[in-house]
Amino acid sequence: MYDAVLSETVTITGHEGDAIEAYSARPLTPGPVGGVVVIHHLPGYDRQTKEFARSLAVGGFNAVMPNLYSREAPGADPDDAMAAARSQGAIPIPDERVVAEVEGAVAYLKGLPNANGKIGVIGHCSGGRQSFLAAVSLPLDAAVDCYGGFVVGEPPAGHPLAGWQPIVTRTPSLSCPLLGLFGKEDKFPSPEHVAELEQALREAGKTYEFHSYDGANHGFMQVDSARYHPQSAVDAWGKILDWFGRYLAA
């Protein structure tokens, strides 16, 4: 079986037409294959989220991850870029900007010569919320939310997201099937938050599948983290590849 994959840093067009950095990983097969936009977590455009992109490419999908802090610190080390964005008051990144960056990533994926035109989105942690945000904002074919906080529930007073409306209210606008992967030990989102999101999906008549893992906490898929929970993460990756395989097929 031919299994070559190419991964590299590329430039895509993001919010307001700006050129931003992105990490692309894609199988070197003629295709046609589906594409997936990967959204990194708050610590940034880091090694472990790039590994998400490479895993998707090995799984047979074109993947691209926009660097959401590209404007604040172009070309910087990912953790320095996060620190610069934080210092400049750019975190949290406004939702409008995130959606536009994802839109740019979608255009990049659709322009690849082996693309089949189907597009999914996946994100973890803050990127999980942003994956849901993208799926209620853009026409997509599949979405995966890995333990995204504040899709449901009002952020507490004093929190930087205070005043932001929970995007669960936008569930009727969800454009595609949603796979949700959660840890039962997580507090944001808690099992109650997950249940509320599931109820909203059910009431809106949306296609979804949720898996909540025993003993798994927030960040259970992050291999560099003390929160990594191998049996849950391995199962979750199987479900992710199956989900995209089901909904991004030509």
Place this chain on the structure above:
Amino acid sequence: MCTYLTEKIAISGSAKGGSGWFRVTDGSVYFDHPVHAPYGHTLNIDFLAPAQGPSARVAVELSAESARALMKAIEAVLDSAPPGLE
């Protein structure tokens, strides 16, 4: 969860990074996911010199317990130093 919580301060002093000493002008203090420390959340401090670019940065990620011990140690040292030394 990503807490997003950040306190920013203006600071005056120096820090030693990978390419030697540099003057720092800004600090960020936040409790959020670490990049390297083996915890879910840590108290993180960035000593920054934005005028010299994003890599002019010395960063620490401390367990909450370590951070509280550090605060006490800093206060104890400053409180016990003879007055007038600056």
